[in-house]
Amino acid sequence: MGFDYSSLFAFILFGLTIGVVYGIVALGISLIYSGLDIVHFAHGEIYMFGAFFGLVFSNQWGLPYPVAFVLAMLCAAVLGMIIERVFYRRLTKGGGGYTVAGMGMIICGFGMSIVLMNIAFLIWGAGAEPFHVDLGMPFQIGDITLPKSYALTAVFAVTLMTVLHYFLKRTKIGLAIRAVAANKDIAYLMGINVPLMISLIFGLACGLAAGAGVLIGPMQSVQVEMGYLMLMKAFAAAVVGGFGSLPGAIAGGILVGITENLGAAYISPNHKDIYAFLLLILVLMFKPSGLFGVVARVKA
Amino acid sequence: MSKLNKTGTVLGLAAVMGVTLSTFALAADIRIGITMRMISENGQKYGQMVMDEFDMINKAGGINGNMIKATLMNDECKSDKGVANAVKLVAQEKVHLLIGSSCSSVTLPIVDVTSKAGVPQLVPHSTNDKITKKGSAWVFRVPVSGRYYAGVNAKYVGENIGKKIAYLCAADAASQNDCEAMQAQMKAQHGVEPAYTAQVQEKEVDFRTHMQKIKNANVDGIMIAALAETMARALIQSYEAGIPASVRRIGSSSASNSPVPKIAGDAAKGVFFAAAYAAADTRPIARMFNEIVKSRYGINSPDHDFSQAYDLVRIAEIALGNADLKLDSASLAADRTAIRDAIAGVKGYQGLASGPISFCAEATPQCRDGNRTAVLIAYSKGGENYKTEVLARVTMPIDFGL
Amino acid sequence: MNAVASLLEYPSSYIEKLGNIHRILPWIMAFVVLLPLPHILETTLNEYYVYLANRICIFIMLCVGLNIVKGFCGQVTVGHVGLYAIGAVTSALISLHLGWSFWISLPLGVFAAGLAGVIVGLPSVRLEGAYLALATLGLGESVRIMIAVTPFFGSSTGLISIPSPAIGGFVFDTYRSYYYLVMTAALIGIYLSFSILRSATGRAFMAVREDTIAAAVHGINVTKYKLLAFVISALYAGAAGGLFAHMPPGYIHHNNFTIIEMVTLLLMVVLGGIGHIWGGVIGAIIVTIIYDQTLEFYFYQPLLFGLSMVLIVLFMPRGIGGMIDRYLVTKRFMAIQEGKSNGAS
16 A cells, blocks of 8 residues: 555645644744743633634624634733733733743743633633634545635634734834843833833733634634643744744744644554644753744843 | 631531530431532533432422432542542531542542442442442442443444444543443454544544544544543534545444534534433433423433433432431441442332333442443434434343443 | 770760751651541541541642752742652552552652653753743643553553552551551651751752852752752652552542642642742642632632632742741841840840
């Protein structure tokens, strides 16, 4: 029996479509890391909230899918900003990353993730909710069937990337955000409203996570517990692509997606979820700056 | 704050009235402890139904004049929490009867707790074979054991669908057991090995790689053994991957739970599975039960969570009614033994589950897997107002699958 | 001169020994005081509280171990439950499949966890802060998934009927008898953590925590001490895991080792006080008791614990232990001030 290339193609395609979603969440995590020097462990729950917002807007209020998508992103961004302003600000003021405050931030993030999960449970209950979006017949490529939602995901992801890139590189606010990410003190001296920019970074990151949630809703139903696994994969994606590097995050996401699908297809289907971690650990051990990465900063 | 106040008041009262009075007040209660996964949809429904039924028994005058005092606890489907709950119910609440748990992986250790403490235990929802194989004299299973489900499924599949079956098994104890038992039965009855088998995480969301491989394997049927939400996702993705409807989807017993048709929608159509109860059952008792559930909870087609909760309460009611209970502080051990013997004496209870449920005294799976009738059910329509049809109803021989 | 020296040697070494006994004495006293606890609990309350005491002792071992790597060496690890799982599964498998006694399987479990500790600790050589947190998180979660999908490790059914430990004819199969085992282990654990932290090793840990580069400049082998901290904490986790596995009813399942358990441990350590020597102990006791008291509010329990975690980090970063420290320091300071003013007048 010859090697089945069409299946290989299918596996890569599956990895690609789910990988982009990992990438979008990873983008937010990377953004927060480069801007605030912290790892946000409650990001998976923001993603979950985003998916629920999308579900409410689209299925309960009957708004069209793209409108629900944008609205959910906005709502999650506001939610993220509130959380950051009320809770995280005290910690990030003390400096993140390698300091004791950095450790506090990790614990705080875990706490926040449990809080958010419980709130979502109290609002929406434990059961999974179907997220019906009628997009029409799936595409047929050879003997591979590709539902439209997957194609849509890829399109949205690319659009998001482009907009974000343009926003960061071409606008004044984007420049200010990059300045804050590079050095807060100097940015402050240059007259940039650093606290506002930090809020903005956080809001942007949370909006991205929510976008990913709305994208994945129609593919997988929406459930309170959905955030955790996504967070893990997104962490892996962010690290593999180089923590703090934005294009790296998307590339890392795709790489993680493809790795786990190929691993499940050709090595052992039982260990699908471990491949992402394996990749994460290997990259961290041998090339901590990531495959596409910026140089990891070391405290001096 | 109010909790603290309450505790303070209670302590104050106890100090004033003395301990004798409080034990006297407890004397007329039959204490029942329930531990279940309450942070999930089917756990909530099940817990609600059991508590409501006990309430109704109390309102109707209790059992032989004794009131039931039920304590419901949450174990989150975690064995350590389940064990903690069981110990608490047994040692602190001093329950006469323990009901638990909804997860096989929690029921398994609790069996040891109840057998050591000598407390009768009714298993409400766990199907794993090993629960009754442990040889505890105190455990009784109300749902159908996984071994019977597998036998019915395998027979139907081999005769009507084909012998080339792919298996997708989630890593929770019930699904794992259903999957393994099914594979063993297919081998025993038809002599075939699985065409494809993969184990996935309990809450896996992406099955496309598996589906692609299953599609290439050209199977006659796919067995998807998982908890309700996971199964629904897998069903949808099996159609998305382009596996035609002619390849039948076989569910594990949790396919009976309402999230499957609700989430999977059209993808649920044609899925068949063995469960304990079908809402499409035409017998009058089942019609009546459907009406009760509809008026009480507004649910059109109750799944076997509801029916098993109902059956469990009825069995408990019969046994407690037959047991000779003294219900004072000195007779706890004697009462527990009396209840155990009374449950073991339940014979031929005609419940909502389509066959008779009988227990007996020996601590063997033959005696303690009381419900041997599996119903083969298929979804004829998915979505919010899903419909089921009954394919077959089989009462299995007592030694089957041991 | 020599003769005098040799003459003096004996009594001085004897005095040294006495000094050591003096150091152990409070622990022996604590042991004696804690011995009748299950009896008291069972007669005044009931067996459930003995069970809780068992759980608390196991949590104490986990928290004390976590505090060494986290509080004293300053390494952010989120993979502690993975090591706990390795200890539990190894010990359980050895006693189930090889039929060896608990007294052999437990040390082997501890050893396996220690080896895994080296692996979990290896990234710490190159990584810091957030990166290390992610690496350990990945490792810890991988361990759990491995257990969940491999039938040999128990898979979804879990490992059933793990035998209870026994000495001769005496079997530790009730919570009351098992308490002596876990309590002794927890006390030894706390004692060892004290003696490690008061030794040169402990001071090296703290130097690494405060400033890695400065520590290296002062001749501390940073790599060695980071790894050592991970291995020591892994040994604690392994022992706790082994004790958990053999505790009646002798059952372990992969969902006993999820991220939720890790968060609970973090909460305990943070509440008790990161880097405070009694921190883990205080946290383990308080959290277990509060958890038990709020059992009936299960819908809101995660909210309570999550929120208290966030608020503790924000407003009480040194935890209860830190508050006690501050109180004691203030008191001592006040006493000195008072003494000064008394002397002056």
